[in-house]
Amino acid sequence: MLHGNVIYCDDVRVENTGKLILVGVYNTDMVVNARPPASLAQIQLVVRIRTSIEYAGDSLKTKIYLPTDHDSPSIIQSSTIPNAPPPEILGSMIRAYPDAPITMNMSFNVKIANVIVEEDSFIKVEVECKGETARLNQLRINVVQPQPSKPA
Template sequence: MTIKGFVTFCDDIRQELGGKITLVGCYTGEMTVHGQAPATLAKLGLQTKLVFPAEIAPRKIDVRIDFVPGEKTLFEATLDIPEGEHQKALDRVEPDGTGDEPQFTLTQYTILSPLEIPGEGRIRVRVFVNGETVKLGSLRIRFNTPAT
């Protein structure tokens, strides 16, 4: 099964008028927490996106967000894909066969609030589909302790 995906980490996720989504304060692979560990963040937003061929769209996807080291689970969910949703993607194929391969895209927005960061490490996002693990990405956490 060919499944691709990624995660965007940010400070906040906002629903705008007209159905638009705004990601605020996006991180590019690393977050620096000012102060000493452990620390509690008010919130951390995650946009996870999966893309796979529509004809193999699964009916269920398990999502897990962990803090490593220590394998502390921060969030777990099972996403059920309603009957017929993958067919909508197949129906978007051009009648003459031109265009892109039909793909099913699943986007999930998650806000972890409050979020306790025990120390330096990574927040890691994985999905599990039909026994396959898909690595979506991680955010490295560093602490910057001010000199006294």
């Protein structure tokens, strides 16, 4: 089992307590009001992954497809899924919730600068682990060209 999702936003700040502050969160679409090619100064992705415990300690590859790269990833990032909890904690989790699957969770932020947008497109994210690929949610980018101003 390999699942996840992505939160797309303008900025991510981390409090000293570890809580995230997400600024300018996009729902499903981003509207770019500029003549192409337009450059997005920055976009941040909060990638959240959930796997079954069998993936603990394994390598995870994250592939990010930007608008100008439809067929091959623009960014490939490697990380490691956290190790399983110690046996005594794992045992107490199983005893407390015997019918619930034990999952491993992780999250990380990816900051991308100067994203070029030439037409309506998407930012897509995939993760791979142990030969399994999960396509996470994507952000649709709609380019709306500004209308020329009419003379007074």
